[in-house]
Amino acid sequence: MERIHSLYLHVPFCTWVCKYCDFNAYAVLEGLIPRYVDALAREIELAGAELPIGPLDTVFIGGGTPSLLTTAQLRQLMAPVGSIGIAPGAEITLEANPSNVTTEHVDGWLEAGVNRISIGVQSLQPDALRFLERLHSGADAIAAIRTARAGGFSNINADLLYGIPGVNLAGWLESVDAVLAEGVQHLSAYELTVESKTRLGQEVRTGLVRMPDADDQLEQYWAAAARLEAAHYLHYEISNWARPGFACRHNLASWHYQPYLGCGAGAHSMFRRNDGRTERRWNINGPHAYIKQASASGYAVAGSETLSTERARGEAAMIGVRLLEGTDAVSDFPAERTQLVRAGLLAEHHGGVRLTRRGIELANQVGAAFLR
């Protein structure tokens, strides 16, 4: 099996599960976090002993809301990660809710080795935050960025959402500008997507909420892209922008189809076997079941699939084209490549290809071309 240099840890707890969220997240289950951390530490430990993994170039602690962990709990998780081995200069990211970004927490995170923080700002508009059911204000979010920076973080990401009902183009750009004014190194702008199993999904189905149409969504997207480009951010993935040198290395690794290990409830892993086939596996979703299983055996895999070399190549191309600085991932598909270039969805770029503006708007159509 190819050696793994990336690790993802999932912390599935939130103070409140927002109505649009379809991640594997649960409202804080009283008293469950300590046992969960024990179980997760156990899983990391066992994986470290059994898999060809490390030294780690990237670690990403996501959720849920990992910033809910106490400093002690975070250290407990980082101990087995340290045993796997962390490469010098590794990127270690923690996702944080603005409400949790306090001076004490920031000190503790840095001490535990975290060097990149990703803050869920989402919006600075009070109406939008209420609509999204966020428990923090816009001012809280700005304060969180400042606290992180003041505490010593020099690699900060802000997550923003566009296409929120009731937020017009000007309102959206206000949020973008305000976050840029704080000098963040990285910005992710996601379209608010209606997932059928969420409460938002239900509200849309019953007609309670009307989502903006495709034209409005794209207008906000491209307007933000223009702002960010003017501010010298590189648009390196469909929903991601970074100052030079600050692209998220953890995500880049997976978009470049590098193997990674995921630990924690519902976490996914991707391994590349010696025969060139790709294995994806995923853990048990529910935190109770996960704790039971991982504490007992250190192993919580719920399912897996192995992709043929050909199917894996298609998947690699499907993801690879999302990287806007160009990719070679489609070189195994010359016919599709030619067709997509002719259709104006892909453009030649330094021997590889990259999505055109229209290609970005129809990226799924492009990705699907590589699947059989």
Added chain:
Amino acid sequence: MSTPTKLTRAISVIAHVDHGKTTLSDRLLEYTGTVAPRDMVEQVLDQLELERERGITIKAQAVRMLYKADDGQTYQINLIDTPGHVDFSYEVSRALAACDGAILVVDASQGIEAQTLANVHQALEHHLKIVPVVNKIDLPQADPELVREEIEKVIGLPAESVIFASARQGIGTKEILEAVVREVPPPTGDPAAPLRALIFDAKFDAYRGVVTYVRVLEGTLRKGVRAQMMQTGKSFEVDEVGIFRPERTPVDDLSAGEVGYLIANIRNVRDSRVGDTVTDAARPAPTPLPGYRHVTPMVFAGLFPTDSDQYQQLKEALEKLQLNDAALVYEPETSAALGFGFRCGFLGLLHMEIVQERLEREFNLTLLGTAPTVEYRVKLRNGEEVPVDNPDHLPSPSEIESISEPIVLATIVVPSAYVGNMMQLSQERRGQYLNTVYEPGDRVVLTYRMPLAEIIHDYYDQLKSRSKGYASLDYELVGFEEANLVKLDVLVGGSPVDALSMIVDRSKAQQQGRRLAEKLKTLIPRQLFEVPIQAAIGGKIVARETVPAMRKDVTAKCYGGDVTRKRKLLEKQKEGKKRLKRVGNVEIPQEAFMAVLSLD
């Protein structure tokens, strides 16, 4: 096992669709112990998966029952179950030719309907003794007395001969069997005469070859004889003769009056033609039996594999299906838009639908069917007359002297409250009013002369919906008539799509073109680019619509587990796309090719 000829009976059950003939047949099988109650599944005789699912009979089925009657004798009753839908009336005709009597089933709440009449006329043509039964008398809305009166007045059978029954509850089963042995005459053929057996159906069995369904009318059919087909002249050694109980059961011989099957290592179904007479090559009969009217397809459509690699499979599937479906005809067709396929002739729309469904299901094909059309007769300026069953093959207007289209005599049976609606609909469809007859039970029989093309375009659905489901329809081809027709072409993405062309009445052509373009706009999914849809008559564009380009299709997040989910979603969408046919660079779904059928 051998039964004296005077104790043999051969009957069919005939009825309008849904009046309960298959349920009645099931009861007869049960009552006579042919099928043990524990082996009884609903609709024993409907053997095709499709028949059970849809609750309709498509193929005629034959079975032999033994019945100990009140007179103490044991009778052999050969029962042939028949379909009720108008499309399959040829199956009825085939079955009736092999019978001496028919049980006529009429629903106690529906009364006489269009196919009741059509079937009775066929039965009378074959000189069959009819045993009338009013079925479903247990239903709350049943009015058996009124239906009995109707049978006497409309069909002319004495009211006192009518048996009241409920096949569902088993009421009247014995009375029906008694009437059959009492009323239906025994066969008259001489078992010692030279063999003459009528082929009324054939099925292909993968292991045994063609299984030929026959009724022996004269002489005796034995295993080991050399069977000669009197029309084709070919002969085959008979490996097995048998009867249906209802599964195939070998017997030593079939003598005059008996119904059964023969297997003779016949590999090609064309060598076992329905209507042909089987005789003994060693002692041939001098003349064949009168065959029955040749089945002529009424509607034509192209069938194309969505995946062109399946052409050969489709060809083989059609060959096999034709073994079981003599009414299906086909020949290769090439379409600029759809590639290689077959032009097929069907008895009607239901037949077409069923053939396509059977091809897809039983042979694992994915097919695209074009809109059905009738066969036109085109008289050219040079005096030649050519049949045209494909709108795209219509010669250019400058070569055409005139076009004739098939005309049917349509019989509509409907409660009087809906007569106005029926007349209006038939008028809209270029119908020529002929006659109205008021029958008892508030029933009106309307007759119209109508172009068949109008009937296949959604007429039946409209008839049903404008009569709240009460109207029933039967029709028969009466000839061809000159009409003022033009070809309507459709261009998608700028290129003509031959498979969307249609031949329409000139006065309605422009309006039809507009409606078709509008309809196609809703049926063709958005593509990566804008797709213009145009309708044209003789090169002149009469309508234009545009399918706007797909605006946006992008997933915002693609991390970790999102990848698997997204790949599976895209793979699933791709699978769905296989049902679309690529014409030029536009993907067109099956429904679009059927759009011309319902433009009202």
